[in-house]
Amino acid sequence: MVGMSTTDDRFELTVAECARYVARHGKMPTRHTPDADDRSLGLFLQRIRQADRGTTKDIILTPERIAVLDEVLPGWRGRGARRDVDEQIREIAAFVKRHKQYPHNRAVIDEAEPRLYRILNHLRRAAEGKGNVALTPERRQLLDTLIPDWNRKTDA
Structure with a gap:
């Protein structure tokens, strides 16, 4: 493309790398992945989504950039985190x-505990209006349905 800036080149390369990640892993990269390179892709997508919602001015999403995202990375607006x-x-x-009990931090029944x-603690904090997890009505309903008493104060 004539007149394409280095910033636009970097943008398209990063979008392409995100698409390769999706092809390898079957899901969008997130900022929580252990690998630093993959994590940077997740942070990039987070910032892109923020720009799309108008909550950041760091990245300008032109119609051309949105077209690149739509073509190369379908579902980029997705709700992967949710x-x-x-x-x-x-x-x-x-x-x-x-296990007939809630997970504990120290008593390890299995490695996921x-x-x-x-x-679970992040979700409990979200119920109190704290932390950074969004506790939507749908999530609260899912918790109430699948894990009765999920928000109790003690795990005794």
Whole structure:
């Protein structure tokens, strides 16, 4: 493209790298992945989505950039993070059903327990209006349905 800036080149290269990540892993990259390069792709997508919602001025989403995203990375606006949290809620529910107790931070029944404990605590904090997890009415309903008493104060 004539007159394409280095910034536009970098943008298109990063979008293409995100598409390769999706091809390899079957999901969009997130900022929570352990690999630093993959994490930077997740941060890029987070900033793109913020720009799309108008909550940041760091990135300008021109119609041309949106066209590139739509063509190279279908579903870039997606709700990947929400699906991930919903999947984690289901994983906590399966743990509770299997072990007849809520996950604990120290008493490790299986290797997923400390991670599930942290997620459940994030959800409990969100119910109090704290933290950075969005506790939508749909998520609260999912929790109430799958994990009765999920928001109790103690895990005794």
